[in-house]
Amino acid sequence: xxxxxxxxxxxxxxxxxxxxxxxxxxxxxxxxxxxxxxxxxxxxxxxxxxxxxxxxxxxxxxxxxxxxxxxxxxxxxxxxxxxxxxxxxxxxxxxxxxxxxxxxxxxxxxxxxxxxxxxxxxxxxxxxxxxxxxxxxxxxxxxxxxxxxxxxxxxxxxxxxxxxxxxxxxxxxxxxxxxxxxxxxxxxxxxx
Numbered sequence: 001x002x003x004x005x006x007x008x009x010x011x012x013x014x015x016x017x018x019x020x021x022x023x024x025x026x027x028x029x030x031x032x033x034x035x036x037x038x039x040x041x042x043x044x045x046x047x048x049x050x051x052x053x054x055x056x057x058x059x060x061x062x063x064x065x066x067x068x069x070x071x072x073x074x075x076x077x078x079x080x081x082x083x084x085x086x087x088x089x090x091x092x093x094x095x096x097x098x099x100x101x102x103x104x105x106x107x108x109x110x111x112x113x114x115x116x117x118x119x120x121x122x123x124x125x126x127x128x129x130x131x132x133x134x135x136x137x138x139x140x141x142x143x144x145x146x147x148x149x150x151x152x153x154x155x156x157x158x159x160x161x162x163x164x165x166x167x168x169x170x171x172x173x174x175x176x177x178x179x180x181x182x183x184x185x186x187x188x189x190x191x192x
Contacts, residue, residue, distance in 0.1 A: 009164050009165070009166040013166065017166050017167070017170055018173070021170040021173050021174060024174075025173060025174065028140070028177065029177075032181055032184075039129045039188065046126075049126065050119075050124075051125060051126055058113050060190060062109065063113065063186065066106055066109045066113075067186050069109070070103070070106045070141075070179050070182050071183070072102055073098075073103050073106070073179065074176055074179040076095050077171075077172050077176070078172065080098075080099060080168070081169055084161070085165065087161070089155065089160070089161070093155055096148055096151060096155070099148060100148050103145045103175075106141060107141055107145075110134065114135075129189075130189060133185055133189060134185065134189065137182060137185055140181070141178055141182075144171070144174055144175045144178050148171060148175075
């Protein structure tokens, strides 16, 4: 098992950690799949969507911009993974910082959207499904940002290197998953 002083991730440690991350993501796929299934069932049963005429969907330009921010954060995260894989610790830190900033701005804009929506979670099936899906995703974004904060601290301590960066790859898998879920959520809740 790896310790803080361990200089190289062994092949076995690497495989096991990344398998654990993949299995965790698979469980999250099933959870989000259940939420999306419930959304589509409820939407199919509603005579109109949103069901109440005075409920309007959030403005698409703001959410589209926010989507672009989150997708950009996947690019910066992958850039950070590539940089540390090449032994460029400074480039890794810059990529990770950019990803942290983009993810934080995404959450801030989502918070603004929630505060300015003309409906709440108690406004019928539309409000409850909208806020359940988007808030659950937002919690996953926050979780990813916290994981990146741990990586940033480990990098500050010199514990992330070319030979010891499996955790960086695992966090990047999770972050890309969060971004893919947002694209599906964006298309489902905001566009369709």
